[in-house]
Amino acid sequence: MHKLKPLTLVMIRDHFREFETVFWTILFPTLILILFVGVFGQMFSEEGVDPSLSYGVYYEETTHGMTDGILRGLFTEIGDSGEFSFTFTIVEEEEDGRDLLRNRDIDALLVFTEGFSELNQLFMGPGGEFDPVTLRIVHSGRSESVIARDIFESIIEEVEMSLYGQLHGGIPSVEFSEVALEEGDRGPFVYENFIFPSAIMLSILTVSFFNMPITIVDYAERGVMKKIRGTPARGVHYFFAFLISQLLVLIIALILLYIASLWIAVSPLIYGWRFILYTLYATVTALSFGLLFSSFFRKTASLASVANIFFFLTMFLSGLYFDVQVIPGILRWYSRINPATHLVDGLRSILIEGPMPAESLWVPAVWFLCSLGVFLINQKKVLRYE
Amino acid sequence: MNRRFFHLMKVFGRETFRHKVDVFFTVFFPILFLLIFGNMFMMTGDDEEPTWRIGVVGEVREEFSGYFAPHQVGIFEDVESLKKGVEERQVHIGLFLEGEKEVQIYQTSSMMDGGEGIFLRRFVETAYRRSLMEMEEALIRVEPERIALGEVDAMEIDYLVTGVMALSILSGGMFSVLGIFGRYKRQQVIKRFMATPVRPWEFVVSAGSTKILLNFLAVIIVLQLAGLLFGVNLDFSVPVFILLVLSTSIGMMGLGVVLLLVFKKTETAYTAASLLYTFMTFFSGVYFPVAFLPGQIQWLARILPVTYTVDLLRYGAGIETMSGGAFLLTNMVFILAGGGLLLIGSKKFVTSEDSQ
Numbered sequence: 143m144h145k146l147k148p149l150t151l152v153m154i155r156d157h158f159r160e161f162e163t164v165f166w167t168i169l170f171p172t173l174i175l176i177l178f179v180g181v182f183g184q185m186f187s188e189e190g191v192d193p194s195l196s197y198g199v200y201y202e203e204t205t206h207g208m209t210d211g212i213l214r215g216l217f218t219e220i221g222d223s224g225e226f227s228f229t230f231t232i233v234e235e236e237e238d239g240r241d242l243l244r245n246r247d248i249d250a251l252l253v254f255t256e257g258f259s260e261l262n263q264l265f266m267g268p269g270g271e272f273d274p275v276t277l278r279i280v281h282s283g284r285s286e287s288v289i290a291r292d293i294f295e296s297i298i299e300e301v302e303m304s305l306y307g308q309l310h311g312g313i314p315s316v317e318f319s320e321v322a323l324e325e326g327d328r329g330p331f332v333y334e335n336f337i338f339p340s341a342i343m344l345s346i347l348t349v350s351f352f353n354m355p356i357t358i359v360d361y362a363e364r365g366v367m368k369k370i371r372g373t374p375a376r377g378v379h380y381f382f383a384f385l386i387s388q389l390l391v392l393i394i395a396l397i398l399l400y401i402a403s404l405w406i407a408v409s410p411l412i413y414g415w416r417f418i419l420y421t422l423y424a425t426v427t428a429l430s431f432g433l434l435f436s437s438f439f440r441k442t443a444s445l446a447s448v449a450n451i452f453f454f455l456t457m458f459l460s461g462l463y464f465d466v467q468v469i470p471g472i473l474r475w476y477s478r479i480n481p482a483t484h485l486v487d488g489l490r491s492i493l494i495e496g497p498m499p500a501e502s503l504w505v506p507a508v509w510f511l512c513s514l515g516v517f518l519i520n521q522k523k524v525l526r527y528e
Numbered sequence: 529m530n531r532r533f534f535h536l537m538k539v540f541g542r543e544t545f546r547h548k549v550d551v552f553f554t555v556f557f558p559i560l561f562l563l564i565f566g567n568m569f570m571m572t573g574d575d576e577e578p579t580w581r582i583g584v585v586g587e588v589r590e591e592f593s594g595y596f597a598p599h600q601v602g603i604f605e606d607v608e609s610l611k612k613g614v615e616e617r618q619v620h621i622g623l624f625l626e627g628e629k630e631v632q633i634y635q636t637s638s639m640m641d642g643g644e645g646i647f648l649r650r651f652v653e654t655a656y657r658r659s660l661m662e663m664e665e666a667l668i669r670v671e672p673e674r675i676a677l678g679e680v681d682a683m684e685i686d687y688l689v690t691g692v693m694a695l696s697i698l699s700g701g702m703f704s705v706l707g708i709f710g711r712y713k714r715q716q717v718i719k720r721f722m723a724t725p726v727r728p729w730e731f732v733v734s735a736g737s738t739k740i741l742l743n744f745l746a747v748i749i750v751l752q753l754a755g756l757l758f759g760v761n762l763d764f765s766v767p768v769f770i771l772l773v774l775s776t777s778i779g780m781m782g783l784g785v786v787l788l789l790v791f792k793k794t795e796t797a798y799t800a801a802s803l804l805y806t807f808m809t810f811f812s813g814v815y816f817p818v819a820f821l822p823g824q825i826q827w828l829a830r831i832l833p834v835t836y837t838v839d840l841l842r843y844g845a846g847i848e849t850m851s852g853g854a855f856l857l858t859n860m861v862f863i864l865a866g867g868g869l870l871l872i873g874s875k876k877f878v879t880s881e882d883s884q
Contacts, residue, residue, distance in 0.1 A: 165799055174806075182816075193819040194826065244677050244849055249819070261667065274669040281674055283682040283847075285817040292647050295670050299654045302667045306658075314660045318653055320633045323614050447548035454557060458564060466564075473563060 145375045146383055153387035157353070167348045168395045172402045175341040178463075179406045183333045194227040195290045198239035198251040201232075205254065207262040213254070216301060226293075243282060249290035253278035264309060332494075334408040338399070339489030340462040342421060343482055345395040346428045351453040352446070354388050354432030360442050388432075392425060409493045417492045424485040427506035431481075434513035437520040456482050481506040536726065536734035544704075544738050553703050553805075555746040558696035562750055565688055565815055566758050580648055581618070583634075585610045586625025588659075595659040596652070610634060621648050623656065631656060679846035686762060686847055689754040691814030694837040696746045697773060698808060701780025702801050704739030705870075706787065708732065709877040710794030718878055728878040732870060736781060743777045762845040771859060772844045776837045779862030782869035783833060788877070808834045836862075 157163045205213055220226050231248060233239040239251040255276040263272060279294055281287040307313035361367055370380050403412060411417055439445035459466055459473055460482035466474065477483050488502030544550055580599040584592075585607055593601035602619060604610040610622040614634045622634035633652065635645050676682065712718050712735070721731050754760040764772075784801065791797040810816065811828055818829045829835050836858055843850040 162795055195819055274666045276669045278671045278673055282677045283684055285684055286819045291672055296650050298668055298670055306663045317630050318633055323611055323634050323636055451552045
């Protein structure tokens with residue numbers, strides 16, 4: 143024990159001397175958590191997204207009567223409701239509106255076509271068959287423009303229904319309840335519960351892909367191992383000191399994430415024993431990849447290059463930031479055999495009180511055993527005892 | 529001089545392709561994004577009439593499915609099979625009609641359903657109410673009309689591909705400078721070169737040119753793959769394409785020099801560059817519409833250089849319009865600012881002094 147402590151302290155000091163270790167392992171996951179919750183949290187909240195969109199409005203002919211009142215009411219309501227961040231610009235000519243659209247000054251142009259005031263007929267009692275009036279929505283292929291088109295289309299559908307309701311005894315009240323599904327009932331989707339496990343995995347993966355293997359190879363490259371063997375400390379001391387120092391960096395990163403979580407609406411289940419225990423499982427299994435990586439490289443430069451490639455592939459193909467169920471075949475294959483996909487799924491399943499997917503247990507376990515096996519076979523070569 | 533210059537280019541070319549991280553970030557990383565997001569865009573689509581599949585459990589009238597047109601309605605026997613259908617994506621949404629006035633809506637909780645899902649839910653809610661009201665005739669007919677903002681009628685996937693090209697130029701330019709001035713200096717490559725007759729500008733231009741060639745290769749691969757996989761056909765004229773990739777690459781290299789000037793250590797500059805790249809990936813409006821970002825940070829998209837790169841590429845591909853003056857000015861700013869910064873970088877970093 144008296145040999146383990148100073149060795150561990152030296153290694154910890156060594157880690158903290160590197161700005162990259164502190165930044166990428168400890169600060170970056172918390173930064174990502176705060177940034178993503180701030181930016182995308184609302185997009186996936188129950189209130190939904192409130193996009194800022196601007197519309198041009200062109201009347202082919204002046205509206206009058208009830209129609210005019212309905213449209214004025216609609217635009218005033220949209221402005222006053224606070225539900226939408228829309229702006230409307232009335233244009234004198236349709237071409238002016240199209241120019242605004244081409245210059246990206248507006249996202250869509252609403253053209254209330256000639257005869258739109260025929261809506262007035264509806265309020266003049268039964269008068270035979272009604273010919274629908276036409277609203278043209280001119281848009282472009284830009285995402286914002288397509289969204290602007292879809293949103294206004296759904297607003298018009300509601301207006302239409304409300305008009306019909308006024309004429310035919312009101313709109314029926316229906317209670318809609320939403321249930322989000324995926325491998326069992328998961329309840330409503332909460333973005334914070336989606337991204338918090340991602341931030342945890344990001345910390346763990348940084349340690350397992352970079353800190354751990356790079357330190358092993360770097361120590362071997364610099365002959366640190368040989369020097370240690372010249373002291374009374376044994377290999378087992380070195381191994382445990384190394385492991386403890388890596389875990390400590392990770393624990394600090396996780397503590398910071400938990401502190402940040404106090405300001406976001408993540409489930410309190412993150413303090414439960416199931417979540418903490420599974421985080422530990424994820425740590426142990428994922429850290430074994432570090433051992434696997436270090437088994438194949440003798441130079442830190444080559445290791446860093448390959449680790450970077452696998453790290454980014456894993457980050458974007460493991461469902462850490464977005465759903466990967468719809469990615470094409472070969473990438474989905476990578477995603478499925480990747481333990482990070484199943485580990486993050488496991489963490490999420492705990493937060494939504496769903497069943498733990500079997501893959502979240504056995505896939506990382508298989509990787510752990512294989513990585514450990516490969517490392518043990520290669521350990522002498524890796525640590526360069528010779 | 530010419531022989532020496534081309535020999536230097538050959539050397540740097542070999543070194544560039546040997547440095548896997550540079551090649552990965554410049555060539556393969558954008559391809560990865562193209563595959564992921566391209567596939568998502570193609571699945572959600574931007575057709576005028578996307579067809580959703582709607583699963584229903586409950587007693588419905590014969591005309592019921594007509595209210596959900598043009599989307600398809602399928603009847604399920606029980607709630608369990610409906611849930612399974614949603615989970616396995618046989619249907620995009622499930623409706624369990626518990627009673628006439630009580631409806632449970634099932635959707636997957638995945639991110640994909642975030643944006644699209646909101647529209648879909650609103651649509652089925654309105655359609656269901658319309659069915660209860662037996663509202664058969666339309667009062668207001670909505671006619672969407674898509675227009676081209678430039679010379680070609682672009683779809684969302686075309687916007688995505690130009691965005692991916694811009695990010696590829698950004699990463700290629702920015703990281704390459706960190707390699708030229710940072711890594712080469714740290715590895716004492718510069719010091720050794722300066723002990724030979726090679727002049728600093730020859731060193732910078734030959735090293736920089738190979739990185740720009742890599743950028744050309746990357747965007748050409750992205751373009752070809754986008755054509756092969758998603759049928760994207762962006763028609764750049766060759767001189768415009770060369771000017772665009774050249775000017776924006778030089779501009780992004782300038783950004784790399786700024787990072788090296790601000791952060792003295794190469795490793796810290798690499799960290800800052802990776803952070804900046806991540807930031808631009810999510811906030812430049814390439815993958816997520818800027819309109820969806822909180823209002824307070826939407827202005828950020830306008831100050832990111834990658835936004836202007838995207839604008840230039842979209843103009844070059846005929847997707848959007850831009851005045852000739854704005855096009856020339858933006859290119860000039862990229863070339864002059866980037867070139868000026870590279871000059872400053874070569875004076876500061878390409879010296880025979882010891883490495884950092």
